[in-house]
Amino acid sequence: MSAFDEYSEILQFDYPLAGRTWLKVGGPAQMYAEPRSIDELQGLVMTAESEGMPVRVLGGGSNLLVREEGVSGLVIHLNADHFGEITVEGTTIHAGGAALLSSVVSEGVKAGLAGLETLVGIPGTIGGAIKGNAGSRHGEIGEFVSSVDVMTLRGERFTRSGDELTFGYRFSSVNELLVLGAELSLKPGDAEELARRMRQIWITKKATQPYSFQSAGCIFKNPRGLSAGVLIEKSGLKGTRVGGAEVSDRHANFIVTNEGATSADVRNLIDLIKSQVHDKHGIELELEIQVW
Ligand SMILES: Cc1cc2nc3c(=O)[nH]c(=O)nc-3n(C[C@H](O)[C@H](O)[C@H](O)COP(=O)(O)OP(=O)(O)OC[C@H]3O[C@@H](n4cnc5c(N)ncnc54)[C@H](O)[C@@H]3O)c2cc1C
Known part of the structure; x- marks a missing residue:
């Protein structure tokens, strides 16, 4: 009898992670799960905590290198079917942690909301983007994040907003285990103009970055003032x-x-x-x- 028996339907052992990353290399996860509800996720996280099992969260795997020997402990992947909802309400977008950033960007542009169009071409999820303040010289996601729903290693849930949110170059103050979702506050804009801007940035990116190859984006941070x-x-x-x-x-x-x-x-x-x-x-x- 194991404390994890309750989760046998969603737990997989020795799960190969390479195919879940953009670099397509690396070893397996000792345990891997895609919870189907917030309660299941919370229970799993609390069980791992009480068993002293390390937990990691896998998003789109676009900024990740897994070592050959793989990872010990539990890897949780939030599946977009259960944690990927995107809704637009006025000038606010609510996005689940597993929503693809690219889908959120296109929803924003379609709704005539300005800001996110600069993030075109960045793969991965909202969770990964918020953890690393994804962006480029054109703009970063942190500029638009007004609140973030998180879950801690102990399974506690709360919302960070205002002063509890700071973003810097590839840095975010969101240091809890899981980003469950976020609220993005945007400005009204002209949908056609935004789509044009997005296309222009995308053309430049495609011309300067190896999009048709397996990669993890930029490997190193830019040192201050340098590339x-x-x-x-x-x-x-x-x-x-x-x-x-x-x-x-x-x-x-x-x-x-x-x-x-x-x-x-x-x-x-x-x-x-x-x-x-x-x-x-x-x-x-x-x-x-x-x-x-
Ligand atoms: C071709 C290419 C181009 C890229 N261009 C850019 C770019 O222009 N700008 C840029 O900033 N990045 C870029 N990247 C890197 C990458 O896309 C971003 O860092 C992206 O935000 C990572 O998101 P992900 O969901 O794939 O995260 P993953 O790679 O899965 O994980 C990255 C980190 O985020 C954590 N994480 C993921 N999801 C969650 C969650 N829900 N809750 C808590 N933690 C989570 C993981 O634990 C891990 O520490 C590029 C990558 C590629 C392959």
Whole structure:
């Protein structure tokens, strides 16, 4: 008899995570579950807490590198069918933590609400976007977040708003286990004009980033006032390969994985980039992606 027996219908053991990430490498999760309701989610989190089992949350897997040995403990994935609702009310959008950011962006533009169109082309979920304050030089999601519903490691639920929300460059003060949903406050705009702006940003992004390859977006954060991509390119690393992992020749801050790539290839390439950039420019690059 195990404390997790109650969740046997949704629990999977030794669950392969590679296919759930955009880099498509890495090992399994000891336990994996997609809860079907908020009560089931809460019960599962509380059971894991009482069993001393570490819990991680997987969103769209677009900013994630899983190690070859996989992860011990429980990985929870919020399924969009149960946690992905998007509703528009006046100038406010309510989005579930599992809603795709791309769907929220297009709902906003369609409703003539300005702000989110700058986030076009960023894969992943609302939960992942809020955790890392996803964005670019055009804008970041944190500018529009007015409240966030969260669940703690102990299964407690509450809403963060006002002063309890701070966002910075790839940083968010939301440090609870789970983002269950969020409210985004936008400004009225012209739907056609917003759609035009969104298309323009998307065209630029597609031309400068390796969208048709497997990647996790930018690997490193930009050091203050500098571009990590430029530093990597100036270090002569574009196109450098370790096994099946390669520095993109379109954007040097992207690592793309080719067939046969392993998680170790990606990590070894990361180490190589860090040491070369440090040797040539004296700068310590910091990871933007999450490594499990
Ligand atoms: C081609 C490409 C382009 C990209 N362009 C950009 C860009 O322009 N700007 C940018 O900022 N990023 C970019 N990214 C990176 C990535 O899309 C973002 O970081 C995205 O917000 C990650 O969301 P996700 O749901 O995939 O999170 P995941 O990769 O699944 O997880 C990332 C982190 O968020 C946490 N997390 C995920 N969901 C939740 C939740 N519901 N509750 C609590 N924690 C959660 C995870 O535990 C993990 O720590 C790009 C990635 C790719 C592949």
